[in-house]
Amino acid sequence: MAEFNRRKFLIVGGGAAAAGLLSGVVALTLPDMLGAAHDRPLPEGSGILVIVTLNGGNDGINTVIPYTDNAYHDARPELAFKPEEVLPLDGQLGLNPALQGLSEMWKSRSLAIVRGVGYPNPDRSHFRSMDIWQTASPKEPVPTGWIGRWLDATGDDPLRAVNIGGVMPLMSIGERQVASALSGWFPGIPVETMATLSALSDDDPRDTAEMSAIRRTYRASKVTEPEFGRVLKRLDPAAAANDADVDSLQAQLDLVARCVKAAVPTRVYMVQLGGFDTHAAERGTHQELLKKVDTALTPFLRDMSTHAHGKNLVVLMYSEFGRRVAANSAQGTDHGAAGPVFLAGAPVKGGFYGDEPSLTDLNDGDLKSTTDFRDIYHELLSRTLQTDPIPSVGPGRRDLGFL
Amino acid sequence: MSGQSTQWQATARLLRRAGFGASGPQIDAVAKQDRSVYLDTALGLDADRDPGAVATPRPIPVTPPTNYTTGAELTALQNELSLQMNDLTEWWVRRMVAVQEPIHEKLTLLWHDHFATSAQKVPFAVWMGAQNQTLRTLKLGDFRTMAVAMLGDAAMLYWLDGFSNNANNPNENLSREFMELFTLGHGDGYSEMDVREGARALTGWGIGPGGQTKVQPDQHDSDVKTVLGVTGNLDHTAFCDVVLSQPGSAPFVAGRLWRQLASDKSPSPEALGRLVDAYGPGRDLKALTKAILLDPEFTSSTGTIVTAPIEWMVGLIRALKVPIDDPVFLHAILLALEIMGQRPFYPPNVNGWPSGQAWLSTTSTAARVWAADKFVTLGDLSTVDDAATGDRIDAAGYLIGVGAWTDRTVAALKDLVDDPKRIVAAAVNSPEYLTA
Numbered sequence: 015m016a017e018f019n020r021r022k023f024l025i026v027g028g029g030a031a032a033a034g035l036l037s038g039v040v041a042l043t044l045p046d047m048l049g050a051a052h053d054r055p056l057p058e059g060s061g062i063l064v065i066v067t068l069n070g071g072n073d074g075i076n077t078v079i080p081y082t083d084n085a086y087h088d089a090r091p092e093l094a095f096k097p098e099e100v101l102p103l104d105g106q107l108g109l110n111p112a113l114q115g116l117s118e119m120w121k122s123r124s125l126a127i128v129r130g131v132g133y134p135n136p137d138r139s140h141f142r143s144m145d146i147w148q149t150a151s152p153k154e155p156v157p158t159g160w161i162g163r164w165l166d167a168t169g170d171d172p173l174r175a176v177n178i179g180g181v182m183p184l185m186s187i188g189e190r191q192v193a194s195a196l197s198g199w200f201p202g203i204p205v206e207t208m209a210t211l212s213a214l215s216d217d218d219p220r221d222t223a224e225m226s227a228i229r230r231t232y233r234a235s236k237v238t239e240p241e242f243g244r245v246l247k248r249l250d251p252a253a254a255a256n257d258a259d260v261d262s263l264q265a266q267l268d269l270v271a272r273c274v275k276a277a278v279p280t281r282v283y284m285v286q287l288g289g290f291d292t293h294a295a296e297r298g299t300h301q302e303l304l305k306k307v308d309t310a311l312t313p314f315l316r317d318m319s320t321h322a323h324g325k326n327l328v329v330l331m332y333s334e335f336g337r338r339v340a341a342n343s344a345q346g347t348d349h350g351a352a353g354p355v356f357l358a359g360a361p362v363k364g365g366f367y368g369d370e371p372s373l374t375d376l377n378d379g380d381l382k383s384t385t386d387f388r389d390i391y392h393e394l395l396s397r398t399l400q401t402d403p404i405p406s407v408g409p410g411r412r413d414l415g416f417l
Numbered sequence: 418m419s420g421q422s423t424q425w426q427a428t429a430r431l432l433r434r435a436g437f438g439a440s441g442p443q444i445d446a447v448a449k450q451d452r453s454v455y456l457d458t459a460l461g462l463d464a465d466r467d468p469g470a471v472a473t474p475r476p477i478p479v480t481p482p483t484n485y486t487t488g489a490e491l492t493a494l495q496n497e498l499s500l501q502m503n504d505l506t507e508w509w510v511r512r513m514v515a516v517q518e519p520i521h522e523k524l525t526l527l528w529h530d531h532f533a534t535s536a537q538k539v540p541f542a543v544w545m546g547a548q549n550q551t552l553r554t555l556k557l558g559d560f561r562t563m564a565v566a567m568l569g570d571a572a573m574l575y576w577l578d579g580f581s582n583n584a585n586n587p588n589e590n591l592s593r594e595f596m597e598l599f600t601l602g603h604g605d606g607y608s609e610m611d612v613r614e615g616a617r618a619l620t621g622w623g624i625g626p627g628g629q630t631k632v633q634p635d636q637h638d639s640d641v642k643t644v645l646g647v648t649g650n651l652d653h654t655a656f657c658d659v660v661l662s663q664p665g666s667a668p669f670v671a672g673r674l675w676r677q678l679a680s681d682k683s684p685s686p687e688a689l690g691r692l693v694d695a696y697g698p699g700r701d702l703k704a705l706t707k708a709i710l711l712d713p714e715f716t717s718s719t720g721t722i723v724t725a726p727i728e729w730m731v732g733l734i735r736a737l738k739v740p741i742d743d744p745v746f747l748h749a750i751l752l753a754l755e756i757m758g759q760r761p762f763y764p765p766n767v768n769g770w771p772s773g774q775a776w777l778s779t780t781s782t783a784a785r786v787w788a789a790d791k792f793v794t795l796g797d798l799s800t801v802d803d804a805a806t807g808d809r810i811d812a813a814g815y816l817i818g819v820g821a822w823t824d825r826t827v828a829a830l831k832d833l834v835d836d837p838k839r840i841v842a843a844a845v846n847s848p849e850y851l852t853a
Contacts, residue, residue, distance in 0.1 A: 069766065138593070138612075141768050142603050172779070180780035181758035181765070187774055195778030197756055203786050210843045211782070213829035218848075220823045222720035224681065224773070225848035229825075231777045238779045288765065289537075293578040293590045343586030344578060349593070378609060 055277035061361075061398035062327040064270060064283045065161075066263070066311070067183065070290030071140060072333035073300055074353030075373075075381075078127055081108045085373035090341035093297050103127070107370065112304035115312025116358070123364030124319070125356065126416040128390060130371040132352035132383025136335065140291065140349070144334040148185035150388050150407050160391055160406040161282055162188030167405040172234035173241055175282040176273070178266040186284060192230070193284065194238045198246045198269055203239050212236055241279075245272045263287045263310040271314055274323050281399055290333060294344035307331070311358065319360040328398050328417070330390065331356040338379050352383035355390055357416050361398075367414045389414050420814065420821030424448050427716045429818045433853045434678050434722070435459075435710055436519030438732020441800070441815035456707050459520050464553050469515030475550065476504050480541050480626070501542035502762070507747055509549065509761045510754075513731045514741060521553065524706065526727065526761070527677040528552040532567050532599060533769035534576045536762045544572040544628045545762050560670055560700035561661055564600060568619065568653045571628040577767065580624050584638035587616035594767045596660055605665040607645060614642040618656035661700065667693045671705055678709050680718040681773040688714040720852045723776050726757035730788060733845055736817050737796025746795075750788070757784045782846075789842040801837040809834045813844040822849055 056062075080086045081097045082105065100108030101117040109117050119125035133152040137143045146152045150160040158166070161175050166188035168174065175193035177186050186193035203211070215232035218225075246269075266285040273280060287307065292300050311329065318324030336353025352371055368385035375382065392411035395403035403411065420426070428448040432439035435456075447455050464470060478501040485491045513522045529552055536545050548570050555563040567573050574580045574591070582588040592615035596607050621637030624630050632652070642651050647659045660666065671692040675684045684692065695701070695708030709715060724732070730750065734741060741747045754760045757776075764770050804812035810830045814822060822830070826847045833840040844850060 137604075138609065139597055139603050140766065141598075177778070179758070180756055180778045180784065181771055182775050182778050192774065192777075195780035197780040197783070203783055204790075206839075207786050207790070207842070210829055210833065210839070211786075211846065213832070214826060214843070214847060216825055218823035218825035221825075221848060222852065224723050224852045225720055225823075227723075227774055227777050228848040228851050231779060231782055235779050235782050291590075291766075293588055294581045342588050343583055344581030344588055346578065346581070346588070348589050 056279045056281075056323060058277075058322045059326050060281065060323070061400060062274060062281055062283070062324070063394055063398050064267075064285065064327060064329045065185070066307075066329060066331040067144075067284070067286040068290050068303075068307070068331065068333035069140075069144070069286055069288035070292070070333070071143075071335045071337055071349055072290045072303075072353060073292060073296065073347055073350075074333075074336035075339060076296070076300055077110050077113070077304065078103070078129065078354045079108050079110060080106060080370070080373060082106050083373055085339075089339045089373065090347070092345050093341045093347070103366075107366075110301060110304050112301045113308045115308045116356070118312070119315065119358055120364060124315075124360060124362050125358045125364050126362050127366055128355040128357070128385055128414065128416070129366060129368040130352045130381060130384035131332070131355045131368060131387050131390065132335070132381075133386060133388075134383075136351035136377070136380065136383070138335065138349040138351075140334055145184060147332060147334055147387060148183060150391060158188050159183070159185030161185045161284070162192060163405045164188075164282075164395065164399065164401060165191035165193065168401060171279065172237050173278065173280050175284070176278075176280045177284045178269055179261055179286070183284060183286070192234075193282070194234055196238075196242055196246075196269055196273070198265075202243050202246075203235065208236065208239060242273075245269075245276045245278065263306055267310050267314040271317055271324075274318065274327065275321055277323055292337070292346050293342065293348060294346040296341075296346040315358055325360050326398070328357060328359040328361055328394065330394060331358075332387070332390075336381060339373055339376060339381065340379060351377065351380035353381070355387065357390070361417055363416055365416075367416055385414070386411070390416075393417055420811065422448075422820075426719070426820035428452065429820050430716065430719050430853055431710055433732070433818050434715075436523050436732075437513060437728050438736050439818035440736045441818065444818055444820075453707070453711055456710060459518050460557060460703055460707065462518055462521070464521035464525075467516045467518055467521070469517050470512060473508065473512045473515045475512075475546055476501075476508055476542070477546060478504065478542050480543055483626075498540055498542070502536050502545065505542040505546050505549075506536075506751060506760065506762050510731065510747070510751065511741065513727075514734050519735070521556075523728075524556045525549065525553040527674070528556050528563070529761070530677065530764060530769040531673060532563075532573065533764035533767050534570075534572045535764050535766075539572045539575050541628065544575065547628055548572040549762075557703040557706065560696075560702055561657060563702070564595075564661065565654055565657050567599070568595070568657060569622065569630050571624045571630050574622050574624055574630060579619060579622050582616060582620050582622065583636040584617075584620050587613065587620055587638065589613055589616040591619055592616035592656075598768055600657075600660050600666050600669065601663055602665060602669040605669065606663055607660075611644050614644045615656055615660075617642045618644060618651040619653050622653075667696050667700070670700075671696050671709075674702075674705060675709055676772065678706070679712075679715045680721040681723060682718070682721055684712075684714060688712055720849075722853055723773050724851050724853055725770065725772070725776060726754055726759040726781070726784075727761060729785065729845075729851070730754060730757075733789070733792055733817070734796075737792050737798065737841070739792045739796040746791075749791075753784050753788055757781050785846055786842075789845050792845075793838040793842045798837045798841055801841055806834045809837065809840055810844075813840050814849075816841065817845060817850055819844070819847070819849045822847070 079095055079100050081100045087094045099111050102108040148159045149156050172194045177193050177195045180195050211232040215229050270283045318327045332355045337347035337350040371381040388407040388411050391407045392403045393413040395401050397417040425448045429444045481497050516522055551566050577591040578588045579591040589612050593612045597603050617638040621632045623633045639650055644659050692708050696705040800816045801809050801812045
C-alpha cells in the first residue's frame with residue numbers, strides 16, 4: 015500500500031470543505047427596503063437577542079488563550095499559540111489571532127467573555143450536550159427549548175423568534191409555539207397559494223399530533239410571509255446559475271441585519287456555524303472557522319450599534335462544550351467540558367466574567383466549569399427580553415452583570 | 418371522508434414508507450396480494466439489477482493527484498473534487514427516481530442516515546460512493562457485517578478521524594460515536610473509560626490513495642485493553658463483537674430503524690420486543706426490516722411520521738413522472754434540498770438528519786411550494802385531468818397515494834377542482850401527504 019500522506023490529505027480535506035461545493039458566490043442583491051410604515055414595527059431600542067451556535071464543540075482554550083501559562087504550552091505543544099501570536103486581553107489571556115475584530119470590541123469594552131461556562135456532570139456527547147444547552151435542562155431530557163418556553167409563555171406571534179435556515183433547532187421548539195424560519199432563497203409564496211395554505215391551516219378532529227404541527231406552520235406562514243416579504247429579495251433556485259453559499263454565517267447575519275433595520279417585530283434571532291469538531295489538524299481549521307466568525311460578527315455589530323433598532327441588540331455566542339486540554343496525536347483535541355461564552359453589542363459591559371478554570375486541576379482531563387450557562391440565559395431573558403426568566407431557566411439562577 | 422378501503426390505505430402506508438411515496442396503480446397491485454409476500458419479493462431483488470439502477474450507473478471518479486505547489490493548483494484541485502461530489506449527489510437523486518422497486522434505495526438512504534458520513538469533510542467522492550455501495554450491498558444482511566465494514570470504511574475513517582488514531586495517542590472520536598450513535602445509544606452502559614479503551618482497539622487504520630484501507634501493524638495498539646468488561650488484545654472486529662453483545666444493542670438498532678421507517682415515536686415495549694425477536698441472535702436486518710413493516714403497530718401509526726425532504730421530493734418526482742434530465746433543473750432541486758436541510762451525502766453531523774418537527778418550518782413551506790409549482794407544470798397529471806371535477810379530490814389522492822382526506826383538507830381542495838395543477842400542488846402540501 016502506498017504511503018498515506020496524512021498532512022496533504024488534511025489540507026485538501028479542510029480546503030475542500032471550506033472552499034468546496036457551496037462556495038461559488040452568488041451574492042444576494044440588496045433588498046428592496048420598503049419604507050412604508052407597518053402596523054406593528056418593533057419600537058426603537060427594544061432589546062434584541064441574536065444567538066450564535068457554534069456546532070461541534072469549539073476549542074475554548076485556543077479561542078481565549080492562556081498564553082502565559084506553561085501548562086498550556088506543555089499540554090498541546092504543536093497546537094499552542096506563542097505569546098507573541100495572540101491578541102492580548104490582559105496579562106494572562108489573549109484571543110486567537112483570527113479574532114481581530116473581537117479584539118477591537120474588547121478594547122472598546124463592548125465584548126464580555128464569560129470564562130469556564132458549563133454545567134454539572136459534563137456530558138461529552140455532542141448531541142446530549144447541545145440538547146442540554148438548548149433545553150437548559152442538564153439533569154433530564156425535556157422536549158422543549160429555552161426559547162420555545164419563552165414563546166409559550168408570551169403569546170402567539172410567530173415572529174417573536176426567527177431561526178435563519180429551514181431546520182428548526184431544539185431551543186426554538188416549545189410545547190405550543192415554535193419559532194419561524196427565514197431564508198432568502200425562495201420566491202415568496204404566491205397569494206393564491208397562501209390562500210390555500212390558509213384554508214389548510216385549521217385543525218381537523220382526525221389530525222394526529224404531526225398533522226396538527228403542519229397546520230400550525232401554515233398558520234405561522236400567514237403572518238410571516240407578508241412581513242419577510244418586505245425585507246427579502248427572494249431568489250428562485252432554478253434561476254441561480256451556480257451553487258451558492260446559502261448558509262454562511264455572514265449571509266445569515268445579513269438577513270438578521272435587514273430584518274432588524276426594517277423593524278420586523280422579532281426579539282430573538284438564531285444563527286449557526288458548524289465544523290468545530292476538530293479531532294485532527296485543528297490549528298489551521300479552527301483558525302479558519304474563527305476567522306469566519308470574526309469577519310461575520312464584526313461588521314454586523316458595527317452596523318447594529320449605530321442603527322436605531324440595533325442599539326439594544328446583544329449577541330450570545332456559545333458551543334456545546336470545550337475541548338480536552340491536552341492535544342491528541344493528530345494535532346487535534348477530543349471532546350471536553352467547560353468553555354468560554356461571548357456576549358457582544360452596544361449594551362454589553364465589556365470584560366471578564368466567571369473565573370478562569372485551572373489548566374492543571376482538571377476533571378478527567380477537562381476544565382472544571384466555574385459558571386453555570388443558565389445564569390447567562392437568566393440575564394439575557396430578564397434584561398434584553400425583559401421577561402420572567404423562570405419558565406426558561408427555572409428558579410435559583412442569577413444575573414452575572416454583563417448588561 | 419372515507420375514501421379507499423382499509424386494505425388499500427394500509428398498503429399505501431407500507432409503500433410510502435418503504436419507498437419514496439407511492440402512486441395509485443402501484444398500491445392497487447400490491448393491495449391485491451399478501452403484504453408479506455410482496456416484501457419477500459421486493460427485498461429479495463438484487464438492487465444492482467433493477468432496470469432503473471442499470472440505467473443509472475454510479476460514477477466512479479478517479480481522484481486527481483492531490484499534490485500541488487501553488488494556490489491556483491489547489492483551487493483547480495478543489496474545483497475538480499467538488500465537481501466529482503456534485504456528480505455523485507446528482508447521480509443518487511437520479512437513481513432514487515429511476516428505480517422500479519424503490520425499497521433498496523430507501524433503505525440505503527436510511528442506513529446512510531444511521532452511519533451518517535458527510536462530504537462536507539470527506540474530500541473524495543469515490544470514497545463516499547464506495548460507502549454508499551457498501552450500505553446498499555449489506556443493508557439486508559447481518560448488522561455485525563455492516564458495522565465491521567463501517568469501522569474499516571475509508572469515508573468513515575476519515576470522517577471520524579479513525580485514520581489518525583494510532584497506538585501512541587488514540588483518537589476517541591470513532592470509538593465514541595460508534596457506541597453512542599451506531600450501536601448502543603447515549604450513555605447506555607458504557608463509560609468514558611470504555612470510549613478510551615475502545616479507541617485503542619481501533620488504532621492503526623490507514624487509507625490508501627484509491628480508498629483501500631488496512632490496519633498498519635506498527636500503528637496498531639496490540640496491548641491488552643478492557644472494553645465493557647472484556648479484556649484482551651482487542652482489534653476492531655473484537656471491539657465490535659463486545660459492543661454488539663451488550664443487551665442494549667439489539668433494542669437500540671431495532672428502535673432506530675423503527676423511527677426511520679415507521680414513526681417519529683418510539684415503538685411500544687411489546688412492538689419493540691417483537692422487532693428484537695425478529696432481529697434475533699443473527700442480527701438479521703432483512704427480518705428486522707420486514708418485521709417493522711408488517712407489525713400491527715406500523716399500520717396503526719399512520720400519520721405519526723413527518724415526511725423528510727428527500728422522501729417528499731423524490732416521491733413527488735416519481736408520482737408525477739417529472740423529467741429531471743435538464744441539468745439546471747436537477748441542480749435547482751438539489752439546492753432546494755440543501756435549503757430544506759437534507760442534501761444526500763451531506764448529513765449535518767454524525768447523528769444524521771433531524772426528524773419530526775425539525776422539518777416543519779415556514780422556510781420549508783416556501784421551498785415545498787416552489788417545488789410543487791414547478792413539478793405540477795412539468796409532470797403528468799392525466800389522472801386528475803381526466804377525472805370529472807367532482808372526482809378530482811379523490812383522483813389527486815390516488816395520484817399521490819393518499820387514501821383518505823380529512824374534512825378540513827377536502828374543504829381546502831374543493832375550491833381548486835377546476836384547476837388540476839393547483840389541486841395537486843395543494844394536495845402534496847397537505848398534512849395527509851406530509852405525514853405517513
